[in-house]
Amino acid sequence: MRLLGVVLCSLAVIVGWVAFLWRDTFDPASLSGARVLITGASTGIGEQMAYHYARFGAQIVLTARREAVLQKVAEKCLELGAKKALVFPADMASPSEPEKFVRFALEQLGGLDYVVLNHIGWTPFEMWSGDVAHVRWLMEVNFLSYVAITSAALPALTESKGGIIVLSSLTGRIATPFTASYSATKFALEGFFGSLRHELAMQEKDVSVTVCILGLIDTESALNKTRDVVDMKAAPVSDTALAIVKAGATRTMELFYPWTIQLLCLIRDWFPEQRNGIIRGFYNFPSPSA
Ligand SMILES: NC(=O)c1ccc[n+]([C@@H]2O[C@H](COP(=O)([O-])OP(=O)(O)OC[C@H]3O[C@@H](n4cnc5c(N)ncnc54)[C@H](OP(=O)(O)O)[C@@H]3O)[C@@H](O)[C@H]2O)c1
Ligand SMILES: *[C@@H]1O[C@H](CO)[C@@H](O)[C@H](O)[C@H]1NC(C)=O
Numbered sequence: 001m002r003l004l005g006v007v008l009c010s011l012a013v014i015v016g017w018v019a020f021l022w023r024d025t026f027d028p029a030s031l032s033g034a035r036v037l038i039t040g041a042s043t044g045i046g047e048q049m050a051y052h053y054a055r056f057g058a059q060i061v062l063t064a065r066r067e068a069v070l071q072k073v074a075e076k077c078l079e080l081g082a083k084k085a086l087v088f089p090a091d092m093a094s095p096s097e098p099e100k101f102v103r104f105a106l107e108q109l110g111g112l113d114y115v116v117l118n119h120i121g122w123t124p125f126e127m128w129s130g131d132v133a134h135v136r137w138l139m140e141v142n143f144l145s146y147v148a149i150t151s152a153a154l155p156a157l158t159e160s161k162g163g164i165i166v167l168s169s170l171t172g173r174i175a176t177p178f179t180a181s182y183s184a185t186k187f188a189l190e191g192f193f194g195s196l197r198h199e200l201a202m203q204e205k206d207v208s209v210t211v212c213i214l215g216l217i218d219t220e221s222a223l224n225k226t227r228d229v230v231d232m233k234a235a236p237v238s239d240t241a242l243a244i245v246k247a248g249a250t251r252t253m254e255l256f257y258p259w260t261i262q263l264l265c266l267i268r269d270w271f272p273e274q275r276n277g278i279i280r281g282f283y284n285f286p287s288p289s290a
Contacts, residue, residue: 026246031056033083035109035160037102038062039092039149040119042069044219045167048241049116054082056245061105063088064119084109092119093141098148102156112156114248116165117146120182125225128180135181142185147192154207163208165248166193170215173265176279178229197253208251212244215261232282 036053040046042064053060054077062070062077067089077085088104090097105112121141123134150164157164171179172186190211197209216222218234226232235258247255256262267275 024246025250027249028056030249031058031245034058034113035105035111036060036114036116037105037112037149037153038116038118039101039145040064041073042066044221045214045217045237045241045244046116046118047073048238049118049245050077050085051080051238052242052245054078054080054085057081057083059084059109061086061088061101061108063090063092063101065089065091092145093121093137095140095144095148098145099152102149102152106156111160112153113160113162114165115149115153115157115162116167116244116248117149118165118167119145120167120185122221123179123182125178125229127178131181135184138181138185139188142182143188143192146189150193150196157207158205161206163210163248163251164193165210165244166212167244168211168213170213170261170264173213174268174275174279177283177285208248208253210244210248210252210255212247212255212257213261213265214240214257217257229284230282231284 031053034053034056036058038046038050038053038060041050041062046062046064050060050062050073060074060077060082062074062085064070067087070087070089074085074087086105086108088101090101092098102112119141121138123138146166153164156162166189168189169183169186170176171183172190175183175187193209193211200207200209214235216226216230216232216234217237217240219237223234226234240257243255243257246252256265264275264278
């Protein structure tokens with residue numbers, strides 16, 4: 001009886017602690033009028049984040065390459081309640097675009113509260129083929145443009161005590177097959193923004209850095225690539241986008257979505273063989289000897 005009491009009490013404490021850690025501290029009003037930049041906002045997770053920010057009444061500047069598609073997203077943002085929704089079409093492979101984008105946003109909004117770094121260049125989902133030029137290009141699009149946007153936006157974010165939200169991936173923490181170039185760009189982001197977060201704290205600058213470690217999300221581009229090859233349930237894009245917006249607003253350091261991704265990250269360094277076995281277990285790939 002006594003033992004049962006101890007066990008039940010311990011369980012209650014653990015459940016209470018987990019509930020405390022997972023409690024929703026998000027205040028929707030904190031995003032009303034917030035000045036937000038979103039990259040890769042024409043489709044996928046970026047588009048859905050734009051709609052969530054719009055519902056909370058934010059002022060948004062959207063970028064991606066396709067102007068007409070961006071315009072449609074901006075119109076829908078206004079219908080959903082955005083206080084402003086402007087577009088800046090740009091190709092982030094061009095080294096001069098990131099700074100122009102931030103300058104445009106600062107002129108239009110007069111300051112910045114959140115910078116959401118989300119775009120990625122197209123990359124094949126296949127074995128590394130030796131294409132070095134592709135890696136160089138992808139580094140520019142997926143990594144260097146993030147650095148350049150951050151550099152241009154930091155003074156404004158420091159003033160507003162704002163936040164940077166960076167879209168990483170499971171493959172930014174644990175390498176996966178068929179993603180060598182993409183994975184490299186995400187590891188680069190993790191290193192850069194992890195280091196920057198330290199330095200902001202050391203300088204007592206109150207700018208939050210939220211890194212989002214995502215599993216498979218059901219955007220069209222991700223499903224197109226992984227269908228028939230990866231056996232993993234994809235999380236819904238709108239829920240994912242909302243979780244990211246909330247994580248940024250609550251200044252969360254790391255978001256794992258879906259949460260099961262965190263389990264894989266936990267075993268990463270302790271059980272490397274098992275980790276790699278689990279990762280390759282998700283792939284349907286015919287053995288060459290079969
Ligand atoms: N979906 C997943 O399963 C998954 C998993 C882990 C992490 N993530 C991360 O989540 C983020 C969003 O993924 P997603 O699946 O939503 O991607 P997506 O649907 O492919 O959207 C990519 C966005 O980037 C823009 N873009 C492409 N090339 C560009 C360029 N050269 N310059 C500027 N913009 C460019 C695209 O618009 P335009 O074509 O109009 O330029 C589009 O808006 C990425 O950082 C990705 O790594 C996704
Ligand atoms: C996905 O594949 C379909 C069919 O091949 C194609 O029409 C569509 O453009 C692809 N979408 C993306 C985002 O790659």
